[in-house]
Amino acid sequence: NAGVMQNPRHLVRRRGQEARLRCSPMKGHSHVYWYRQLPEEGLKFMVYLQKENIIDESGMPKERFSAEFPKEGPSILRIQQVVRGDSAAYFCASSRGTSANTGELFFGEGSRLTVL
Amino acid sequence: RKEVEQDPGPFNVPEGATVAFNCTYSNSASQSFFWYRQDCRKEPKLLMSVYSSGNEDGRFTAQLNRASQYISLLIRDSKLSDSATYLCVVITNQGGKLIFGQGTELSVKP
Numbered sequence: 001n002a003g004v005m006q007n008p009r010h011l012v013r014r015r016g017q018e019a020r021l022r023c024s025p026m027k028g029h030s031h032v033y034w035y036r037q038l039p040e041e042g043l044k045f046m047v048y049l050q051k052e053n054i055i056d057e058s059g060m061p062k063e064r065f066s067a068e069f070p071k072e073g074p075s076i077l078r079i080q081q082v083v084r085g086d087s088a089a090y091f092c093a094s095s096r097g098t099s100a101n102t103g104e105l106f107f108g109e110g111s112r113l114t115v116l
Numbered sequence: 117r118k119e120v121e122q123d124p125g126p127f128n129v130p131e132g133a134t135v136a137f138n139c140t141y142s143n144s145a146s147q148s149f150f151w152y153r154q155d156c157r158k159e160p161k162l163l164m165s166v167y168s169s170g171n172e173d174g175r176f177t178a179q180l181n182r183a184s185q186y187i188s189l190l191i192r193d194s195k196l197s198d199s200a201t202y203l204c205v206v207i208t209n210q211g212g213k214l215i216f217g218q219g220t221e222l223s224v225k226p
Binding site for chain 1: 148149150157158159160161162165203205207212213214215216217218219
């Protein structure tokens with residue numbers, strides 16, 4: 001059952017290190033979304049990608065954060081020089097077409113980043 | 117003002133109770149509306165869409181009032197398994213991304 005796969009599930013980094021989070025969408029899905037959830041808060045949109053294209057990155061912090069979804073391989077969310085405030089759960093979701101059609105995104109189980 | 121706002125919660129109710137969640141959205145151009153459910157520390161999952169005419173799925177009823185920019189979810193005959201956080205979700209006409217409310221936690225007690 002190939003759902004949305006995220007790894008690592010848990011990641012611990014020290015301040016200043018880099019974090020790379022990977023997401024493989026469901027089979028047949030070409031749209032990927034990244035969301036961040038801080039403790040006791042809702043999901044905040046970060047970025048929306050299709051294969052090789054960033055469609056909407058309005059939720060991405062201007063510095064240190066980047067995302068890609070290459071032609072081959074998983075989508076990657078990269079955080080450089082992590083700070084304690086980056087500690088959160090990062091959820092990836094995918095859809096076959098644009099989510100505006102059905103509103104249904106299939107989420108992965110999330111990657112929980114802890115910055116020491 | 118947040119784009120999507122929900123009752124702060126938490127809601128603690130006994131089994132069998134009826135509970136209603138409210139949600140308001142700020143962008144009048146929003147086009148699609150949904151309720152998602154998130155169990156503790158797990159991924160969100162679609163619960164139901166919300167249609168202008170209102171819609172029902174078993175014990176769950178969703179309502180939309182476009183004039184007031186208000187969405188509701190009613191759960192009848194609450195079960196222990198309904199305990200979760202309920203997320204109000206809106207799609208605007210700008211690119212199709214889902215905007216989530218902060219969620220309302222429901223705890224159903226025996």
